[in-house]
Amino acid sequence: MAAGADGRRGEPDGHRSDPALGGFPDRAPGTRRWCFADQLGPHFLDGPQQPVLLIESRAVFARRRFHRQKAHLVLSALRHRAAELGDRAEFHQVGTYAEALDRVREPLSVCAPTSWGSRDLVLRRPGVEMLAARGFVSSQADFAAWAAGRGRQRLLMEDFYRDARRRHDVLMDGAQPVGGRWNLDEENRQPPPADGRSPAPEPWWPEEDEIDEEVRADLDRWVAAGDASFVGDDGPRLFPVTRREALHRLDDFLDTRLGAFGPHEDAMLRDERWLAHSLLSPALNLGLLDPIDVVGRAEQRYRDSVADGDPLPLNSVEGFVRQVMGWRDYIWHMYWHLGRDFRQRNFLAAREGVPGWLAGLDDTAVDAACLSDVLGDLRRDGWVHHIPRLMVLGNYALQRGIDPSAMTDWFHETFVDGYEWVMVANVVGMSQHADGGVLATKPYASGGAYIDRMSDYCRGCRYNPKKRLGEDACPYTAGYWAFLDRTRDLLAGNHRMRRPLQGLDRLKDLPAVVEQEQRRGTEPP
Structure with a gap:
C-alpha cells in the first residue's frame, strides 16, 4: 500500500466527493464540523484547528432500549471527545438534535452520516453542507463504479474485496496477492484448541475515569426518572472511548494476538470468549480508528516480520484484513446500494x-x-x-x-x-x-x-x-x-x-x- 506525500499510507477514499449520492463536496474549509457520535476520530476533520459541533441527544435513549454498556460507551466516547477538543468544540447536551441545531448560527459541514434516518435529518437542516462519507476504506463512488462493472452478475463480497486490495495495494506483490492466494479462509476454520484455552493472551483493557463516573450517574438518573431503560449489565467499560485507547488496543492486538487470530476465528469456548479476536469493531464504528490506517499497520507488521525472518502467519493477517476492508466495507456499501426498503x-x-x-x-x-x-x-x-x-x-x-x-x-x-x-x-x-x-x-x-x-x-x-x-x-x-x-x-x-x-x-x-x-x-x- 503506497505511502502518500504526507507519509500516510494513502488518503482514506471516504474523503473523496461522492457523485453517487448527490456529488457531495470533498471539503468545506472554514466551517464548523458537526460530528455525530460515530465520527469521533481526527479523520473526520479537515485540519487540527477546525471547530467542531458535538450533540448529545437524550431522545435517542428514550426511543430505543439499548444495552446499558452500549449507552455508556457512546456517551463516554462523545464526552471524552468534547473534553479533548476543549474550546474548539461546541458541545450541547440536549433532549433532541433540533434543540442544539436551532442554537447554532454559523454554517455547518458534516461528513455524510451512517444511516438513512440521520442523512434525512441533515438534509432537512438549512445551512448544513453534507460532505462525502468517511471512515471506510472504499468510497461510495468506488463501490458504485465496481458494482456497475461490465458483466457483473452478482455483488459478491469476495470480488469486491479483491478489487479493493488491488486499488489500495494491500498485501500485494505487484499484480498478485502476497502468497499467491487471495483467500485463506480454509485455514481459518479450525475447531477450538483441544485444551480449551485461548491461543492468545488476555487483551488489554481500558481504565475508567471521572467521565465514566459521570456517565454512569447520568444513566442511573435517567432510569430512575423513567426517561430511559436499558438491557444488560452495567460496566466495567471494556472498549476504547478515545483515539489513544483505541490505538493502544490496536497495538496490543498487533503485538500479541494477530498471529493467533486466524486458525480459530470461527471457534467458540465457554470460558475463553475473547480467543484471539481484535475487539476493535466498537472503536472502528465509533470512528476512533481510520480503517485504512488499521489495515496499513497490520500489513506493515506482516512485512516487518517477514524481513525479520519470523513471519506472522499469512492466514491470520489476511483474515484480519478481510474483516476490516472486505466485509466491513462491503456491508456498509450494500446498506446504501440495497436501499431503504431492504x-x-x-x-x-x-x-x-x-x-x-x-x-x-x-x-x-x-x-x-x-x-x-x-x-x-x-x-x-x-x-x-x-x-x-x-x-x-x-x-x-x-x-x-x-x-x-x-x-x-x-x-x-x-x-x-x-x-x-x-x-x-x-x-x-x-x-x-x-x-x-x-x-x-x-x-x-x-x-x-x-x-x-x-x-x-x-x-x-x-x-x-x-x-x-x-x-x-x-x-x-x-x-x-x-x-x-x-x-x-x-x-x-x-x-x-x-x-x-x-x-x-x-x-x-x-x-x-x-x-x-x-x-x-x-x-x-
Missing part, C-alpha cells in the same frame, strides 16, 4: 416476535448450553464474536421464524458495535436469508453438529446434538429439520439446498419432529 425483506415469511427472554438477555431461562452461554456473555459484555452471532443467535432466530426486521433492531440495540448500517445487511441478508439470496447463496442454518464441532458447549448440555426427537433432542438439530420442512417450497429453487431438502424425505420421524418443534415455538429452549 430491511423489510422477508423472503422466508418469518413473522414471530422476538421472545421476551431473548429481548431481556435472560440466559438463566435457557437450558441449551450454547445459547445460554452466548446470552450470558452478551448480557455481561454487550459483545460476542461473529460466529456466536451468526450460528447461535442468528441460527436460532432463522429456525424459529422470528421476524428479520425485529431481529435487526434487536442486534442494533443489544451489541456495543451495532448500528443501523451494520445490522441491516448482516441480519436481513446474511443471517436470516430474508433477501432470498442477494448476500448469501444459502441460509446459514445448521443443526447441533456444527456447534458441537466448533465449540465445547455440547459437553454436559442436557440436549444431545445428535438427537432430533425426544426430551433430550437438541433444539438446533430438531429446529434445523423443522425449518427445512417449513421453508422447502421457498428454497426448492436454490441448488445449494437441493441435498438438504432431499434429506427431508428420508426422515421417517419428520412429522413428529415438526410437531415437537411447533409445540416448543420460541419458548426458552
